[in-house]
Amino acid sequence: MLRKFKKLSRIYLTLYIRQTLKFLLKRVILVIFPLSFLFIISLPPDKPEIFFEVKDHSVKTHSYLSEYKEISTLHKRFESRKFKTVLNNQRRTDTSHLTSLNFLVLEYDKIFGQTKYCQYFKKTENNYEKGKQKVYLDECPYRNCIFTCNHSLINDANAILFSGPDLENVKFSKQELYENLMSSIIDRPSQIWIVWNDEANKVSDELDIFKFNWTMSYRLESEISDCSYGCKYPKIGEIINPVEFKKEISYQFKSRNNTAVWFVSNCDSNYRLKFASNLKNYYPIEVYGSCSKYVQSGFFESLFDYFKPKKCGRDTECEYEKLIANKFYLSFESKNCSNYMTEKVWKMLYLGIIPVVIQPNRQFYELSLPQNSFIHAQDFDYDPKKLADYLTYVSSDFEMYYSYLKWKLDYDVVFTGYQNEKRRLCELCTKLNTENSIIYYNKVSDFFNDQCIIN
């Protein structure tokens, strides 16, 4: 009897376990599977942030000052007095109305809709006590600049920073804004009004009324112009073994395709789209982005391209893979403006893909980029066939290819907002400490609109 019962209970037990397992399995299939499917499809399809590992020693205090000397020499070469008044050695760099030697910078408006560098601090006995680490100036030789967004401190501010595009977008008249400012400011002559504008778009002459003291832009004539979209700096820290380096480049030479890639999503500029279309007749080009349809050799290709799944978004893994799998990038700017070269060209240098450029003229690239790091269509009389022949040559000759990457032994480049701004704010702070001329722009719109062709 007992044995029978035991046997029975064993049977029941196995049955029970089996049932439970079945039940669980069903639940798994019914619930967990669709749930995980939902989870997978709800994940964002692309991971941004591939390029943006932050190297924190991109400004080294000791090397910065010698770099800064180079930047200042460059500024001097481009010192154009056409648009501004400069009174040498007339600015006091001491800040007598503050007892400390801090420079207070008021961010007057938002910068592309954001408050950028505002710090929280309290005023104690005419001294500013910082409440937040100054991440931007950590490695700068001058770290005594603090940023606020508090308009009540307007008369304590040594400098006021205005964002040009945001200022143009305010709804009311600039005249009104200017008069408001002037009625609340006690000592305008000792204040530095800075306008920040990195766009190569036309600047409205409504901004002229502010008689800005300094500009912060990509133009080398600007008081603050270092690293607007990216910059190079002498390699610090790690030492590269040249033999190993050449081996690595030789590996890349063999593994990278002989293709020029291009990601383009602003179709306004006709010139560059036409140039790429012509170039495509002689050298393989892969174009991504919403304007790719304009860079086709014929009807059938466009039709074929239309059906080909070629989605490859900006700053995605897909983009990254395309970039590091090819030898050249068409870094064609949408505008032909002095000194105007956007972060794309810097990013390509960073990734070891040789940028092919058409505008602005060669001299501007030479001033900023590492030596022999780019190919300029100007050297081929803007003839797509000649340029393509040269690309074919560089694609097939390792020493030629290597000559365009050799600069990496001596220089690093940065191209992300965070890294660029560290250098830009460092230049701003250095200037506040050292610039001893009185400067103001009589017509800031002329300055920005000069030497800029939209083609």
Ligand SMILES: *[C@@H]1O[C@H](CO)[C@@H](O)[C@H](O)[C@H]1NC(C)=O
């Ligand atoms: C702005 O500054 C004024 C004057 O120091 C101070 O009273 C006020 O609390 C500050 N506002 C903010 C939001 O910090």
Ligand SMILES: *[C@@H]1O[C@H](CO)[C@@H](O)[C@H](O)[C@H]1NC(C)=O
């Ligand atoms: C390189 O070119 C080959 C042949 O055209 C092509 O199949 C391959 O997908 C290309 N590789 C990349 C990463 O684009």
Ligand SMILES: *[C@@H]1O[C@H](CO)[C@@H](O)[C@H](O)[C@H]1NC(C)=O
């Ligand atoms: C860009 O402008 C410069 C200066 O005006 C001119 O010399 C050059 O030919 C232009 N480049 C192109 C590609 O149109």
Ligand SMILES: *[C@@H]1O[C@H](CO)[C@@H](O)[C@H](O)[C@H]1NC(C)=O
């Ligand atoms: C700033 O510009 C104003 C005119 O807009 C001028 O009066 C003042 O002297 C300038 N200040 C400095 C320090 O350059």
